Amino acid sequence: MKKLWLLTTAILVLGCASAQKAPPEAPLKNTEIHNFALDFIRYWEKVEKLPVEEQVRLLKADFFPKFPEFYADKIERWKKAGKNPDEEMAKQLSEFPAAKKDFVKKTKAIQASLKKGIEFFSKKFPDFNRGFRIYVTHSFGDMDGGTRQIDGKTYFIFGVDLMVKNHKGYTSEVPFFHHELFHMYHRQFLPEERVIWNSLWAEGLATYAAKKLNPNATMKDLILDLPEGMIPKIKKDLAFHWSDLASKLTSRDADDHKSYFRLSSENKKVVVRAGYYLGYLLAQEIGKTMSLSEMAQLDEAHLVPLLQKIIATKL
Numbered sequence: 001m002k003k004l005w006l007l008t009t010a011i012l013v014l015g016c017a018s019a020q021k022a023p024p025e026a027p028l029k030n031t032e033i034h035n036f037a038l039d040f041i042r043y044w045e046k047v048e049k050l051p052v053e054e055q056v057r058l059l060k061a062d063f064f065p066k067f068p069e070f071y072a073d074k075i076e077r078w079k080k081a082g083k084n085p086d087e088e089m090a091k092q093l094s095e096f097p098a099a100k101k102d103f104v105k106k107t108k109a110i111q112a113s114l115k116k117g118i119e120f121f122s123k124k125f126p127d128f129n130r131g132f133r134i135y136v137t138h139s140f141g142d143m144d145g146g147t148r149q150i151d152g153k154t155y156f157i158f159g160v161d162l163m164v165k166n167h168k169g170y171t172s173e174v175p176f177f178h179h180e181l182f183h184m185y186h187r188q189f190l191p192e193e194r195v196i197w198n199s200l201w202a203e204g205l206a207t208y209a210a211k212k213l214n215p216n217a218t219m220k221d222l223i224l225d226l227p228e229g230m231i232p233k234i235k236k237d238l239a240f241h242w243s244d245l246a247s248k249l250t251s252r253d254a255d256d257h258k259s260y261f262r263l264s265s266e267n268k269k270v271v272v273r274a275g276y277y278l279g280y281l282l283a284q285e286i287g288k289t290m291s292l293s294e295m296a297q298l299d300e301a302h303l304v305p306l307l308q309k310i311i312a313t314k315l
Contacts, residue, residue: 027131028130028131028132028133029130029131030130030131031118031130031131031132031133031134032132032133032134033111033114033115033133033134033136034067034133034134034135034136035107035110035111035136036063036066036067036135036136036137036138037103037107037110037136037137037138037160038107038108039063039066040063040107040137040138041103041104041107043058043059043062043063044096044100046058046062047059048097052090052093052094055090055093056086056089056090056093059089059093060089066137067135067137069150069151069153069155070135070137070139070148070150070155070157071140073148073150073151074139074140074142088140088141089140092138092140092141092161096161099161099164099165102164103138103160103161103164106160106163106164107136107160110136110158110160111136113173113174113177114134114136114158114177117174117177117178117181118130118181120178120213121178121181121182121185121213124213124292125185125292125293127188127293128181128184128185128188129184129185129188132156132184133155133156134156134157134158135155135156135157135158136157136158136160137157137158137159137160138159138160138161139157139159139160139161139162140161141161141162142159142162143157143159143162144158144159144162144163144165144166144167144176145157145158145159145163145176145177145179145180146180146183147183147184147187147192149192156180156184158180163176166226169220170218170220170221171216171217171218171220171221172214172217172221173221174214175210175211175213175214175217175221175222176210176221176223178209178210178213178214179206179207179209179210179222179223180206182205182206182209182210182292182296183202183206185296186202186205186206186296187202188296189296189297189298189299190202190296190298190299190300190303194252194254194257195250195251195252196245196248196249196250196251196252196256196257196260196275197249197250197303197304197307199257199260199261199275199279200245200249200260200275200278200279200282200307201279201282201283201298201303201307202279203261203275203276203279203280204275204276204278204279204280204281204282204283205279205283205292205295205296207222207223207224207276207279207280207283208280208283208284208287208292208295209283209292210222211280212287212292219231222280223276224276224277224280226263226273227263227272227273230271230272230273230274230277231277233271234271234274234277234278237269237271238314239314239315240269241270241271241274241278242278242311242314242315243315244269244270245260245275245278245311246308246311246312246315248260249304249307249308249311250304255267259272259274260273260274260275260278261273261275261276282307282310282311283295285310286306286310
């Protein structure tokens with residue numbers, strides 16, 4: 001009887017342990033595209049004539065659960081910034097009718113565009129690991145495209161709302177897709193770190209790769225005219241930017257990072273997003289003697305001294 005009790009207990013313990021620990025996901029062989037922007041359009045068709053309070057309630061109840069990780073993180077970041085999430089949602093929803101036509105058009109076209117871009121990219125880079133997921137959604141003013149680290153997991157996201165808002169005047173969005181795909185390729189070799197040299201190289205190289213893959217791309221297509229007139233502003237004070245960048249290359253300070261890579265900054269001397277253009281210039285220089293694949297595979301030990309050496313020639 002005692003043996004039977006021990007055996008039953010062991011089975012129960014093992015059963016609980018297996019129930020608590022889900023098996024790891026099998027690695028993907030090919031890219032999966034999850035288009036939640038289509039769900040947003042369906043949500044909007046149901047709520048567009050409702051009072052804003054009801055729109056917000058149904059947004060949280062019906063749409064946000066489609067991509068809970070992203071929207072829970074977004075709400076927390078609103079709170080940390082001292083903003084009322086419901087008010088921010090209401091504001092974003094109030095702006096949607098003006099963008100609806102373009103949002104619907106882009107949402108319906110993006111899946112085919114991404115698939116085509118991935119096929120082209122895979123032929124150029126045969127060692128590209130296509131086993132990842134892409135999430136297309138309404139980002140509520142968060143991003144047009146890129147990765148987000150949420151609870152230790154990387155999500156590759158395209159925000160149709162900011163693509164519509166920020167990509168006006170593009171001759172093609174293919175370079176933008178190639179830019180973001182190159183980030184995924186690059187991170188196979190160089191892990192992301194929130195340090196200036198790492199972001200400088202990642203953004204500069206992705207921009208350079210987009211240009212190499214699309215020789216006719218304009219500066220706007222390469223996201224180098226956001227904000228408008230960014231390059232002329234940097235060139236006006238280029239010596240300062242190189243000098244300041246040299247002093248901050250190994251900085252992990254959040255404000256330093258924000259001043260070079262975000263659209264808003266308290267540092268009025270550094271042109272916002274200057275890191276993209278300066279990184280592009282550095283990649284152009286290194287690209288004279290290396291292929292894109294070779295550049296992507298540079299490690300920290302070789303890359304940092306190389307960046308420092310090139311920047312020193314510009315001071």
